[in-house]
């Protein structure tokens with residue numbers, strides 16, 4: 001393969017700006033995916049992804065493209081996940097590229113993740129080719145958005161392409177620009193083998209599948225390879241490219257992108273960011289390796305039916321095979337019984353995992369409210385990491401509690417800046433910067449406690465900005481804060497799964513709001529239910545749910561039997577997500593009440 005005819009690129013964009021749609025059009029216009037097998041968003045493999053429109057697992061395609069100059073080029077399109085939770089994966093896949101198409105929605109403009117993605121691309125020295133999408137829409141404002149790209153990002157827009165990923169307009173011109181502006185890879189075919197792993201996943205039939213880009217040297221089917229970080233050796237059993245289905249190939253040279261199977265049993269033996277080399281002639285300069293990504297958000301997952309514990313365990317193990325950033329360990333809760341403490345990269349990651357457990361593995365779950373990780377400095381000097389509020393040591397043993405802070409960048413139109421500042425202040429934020437992207441759009445930078453975001457920040461931001469704000473954040477450090485544990489008691493017994501850690505200044509308000517919320521979501525029972533919020537031994541709020549007098553079916557007495565059955569069915573349905581705690585039945589929403597307590 002002539003290296004000058006290869007172009008390796010990604011598409012980067014803010015969420016919903018049309019990355020997947022553009023990828024589909026490129027596959028279609030180059031003839032790689034025919035009209036007949038065309039499925040919308042070919043690159044998003046999983047049903048779940050298709051429904052949510054979010055790409056979770058990066059997927060790469062090799063596209064032969066005959067240019068107007070008559071030459072056939074190989075375009076390797078490297079699909080990256082588009083959400084903040086997965087920015088580490090984005091960064092790794094960009095390392096395999098020489099350029100990136102920066103897609104900006106012409107009806108929206110530059111958003112927080114547009115900028116975050118540009119920074120990542122610049123970190124990897126990529127040639128950035130701006131693309132203005134959705135020009136078919138009447139509300140498109142190309143001039144304004146081009147100005148935002150020029151002024152706000154500081155990107156040269158002289159080679160910008162105006163496209164509609166929906167209709168395909170402008171996409172043929174874009175393909176020509178990819179050839180013209182994105183540099184071909186550089187690499188030495190005679191140097192020792194050096195290839196970068198930028199994605200890997202577990203396949204139940206072939207074991208681990210590794211996606212890589214060859215930097216130097218050549219990789220040949222049947223040869224031995226060495227993984228630089230683990231020192232483990234394997235034989236390459238299968239070598240190939242996705243185009244778009246898997247096609248076997250005998251060798252791949254510098255600049256080429258492909259996959260290999262080598263009887264690798266576990267994902268941790270083929271980590272993204274690792275270097276593949278030749279065991280006898282290893283590269284003197286492997287990549288610096290990978291960063292161990294630490295889960296930042298935790299929650300408890302419990303089967304509704306205790307008999308489903310083993311099913312849940314099996315499902316988590318299966319999911320983890322393909323998601324090394326998912327963490328879990330067995331946990332017992334007095335209230336919920338046997339379950340698991342699970343760790344996630346962020347809130348979106350958590351939602352996706354919960355949804356997959358229920359949808360693909362059919363496990364009925366009770367999820368506790370998410371919590372961040374706290375660093376507890378004990379009086380004896382030891383430091384404890386606490387990811388479950390109910391595990392906080394008693395106050396007398398605590399010297400200080402530190403909580404994670406994030407740096408948050410919010411993009412918002414002028415008229416909503418006041419609301420956004422108010423929200424950030426309310427969430428204990430520290431203002432760092434406010435600047436204008438253009439005359440009408442503002443970038444607000446705050447440092448905020450991560451815990452405040454985990455609760456209801458995204459929803460609140462959306463509502464105070466009428467949906468016009470976008471954000472990007474990263475965890476920066478741990479800082480001491482005046483935090484206390486807020487307990488919830490139901491009929492006198494503390495419910496461990498409802499404990500939260502809150503700032504002392506907000507504890508009273510939160511405790512009252514939470515008790516009130518619980519009163520709303522816990523159904524009336526045959527006896528009185530008392531809900532209390534407490535800090536230590538001090539009760540700070542109390543609510544009472546009056547007992548039920550009548551049986552629900554009593555109303556239908558003597559009436560239509562089908563109606564009665566329907567009512568009973570409905571009751572049963574409602575019970576599915578109920579957890580029996582002592583003699584009180586508590587629904588799933590109650591465990592998440594803390595998220596909504598401030599509504």
Ligand SMILES: Nc1nc2c(ncn2[C@@H]2O[C@H](COP(=O)(O)OP(=O)(O)OP(=O)(O)O)[C@@H](O)[C@H]2O)c(=O)[nH]1
Pocket residue numbers: 013014015016017018019020021022052053054055082083133134135136137163164165166167
């Ligand atoms: N009218 C119009 N709609 C478009 C165009 N491109 C994308 N869309 C729509 O915009 C929405 C988002 O497009 P996606 O391709 O899913 O966006 P994405 O950037 O891949 O989104 P994530 O994968 O979630 O980051 C979808 O409803 C598309 O149908 C376009 O050129 N014109």
